[in-house]
Amino acid sequence: MEYVIAVDDALRKKIFPSLRWAAYIAPEGNPKDGERPIAYIIILVNKEISFGSFFKYDVGASAQNITLAALEEGIGCCWIGSFNRVKIQNILKIPVGHSVDLVLALGYPLESPEYYDIEKGKPIKYYKDASGVLHIPKRKVADIVHIDYF
Structure with a gap:
């Protein structure tokens, strides 16, 4: 690189x-x-x-x-x-x-974006609210980390 x-x-x-x-x-x-x-x-x-x-x-x-x-x-x-x-x-x-x-x-x-957990299968589309605050959905750790087996 x-x-x-x-x-x-x-x-x-x-x-x-x-x-x-x-x-x-x-x-x-x-x-x-x-x-x-x-x-x-x-x-x-x-x-x-x-x-x-x-x-x-x-x-x-x-x-x-x-x-x-x-x-x-x-x-x-x-x-x-x-x-x-x-x-x-x-x-x-x-x-x-x-x-x-x-x-x-x-x-x-x-900006100070706000992050929040979403339920499995929900969209990950971020957005700004009427006040201009950026909201960023995140998948839960439990939904993406698999211990020992999938």
Whole structure:
């Protein structure tokens, strides 16, 4: 893996329209001017040395560690997997042989989402209420963790 860290304001402005934000609540979920990320970390896969699909585990572990380190500094991190890869590749001048796998958007959190457990089989669609509070349903631990057997 390799990384491009985009902190330049003009560069971040070029990257922003290529990202898809909060699909369930678009366009309301799109950050507005003054709320946009202070940096992007673009995780690349060097296809010349990464074979098969195992690199996905490396990308996930790397992204999680970056997220935890950012959180320790009071910086929020949003994983973005829905974006225009060709545009990002061109904007950042990423060479052939490398692919853009994940974009991490970093910034200081402006929201305090509310998380709640849902019953098995219920939809996991998040939403904003009339007050603008983001509600994020989560499956119960007991529904996703199986001890000894499935």
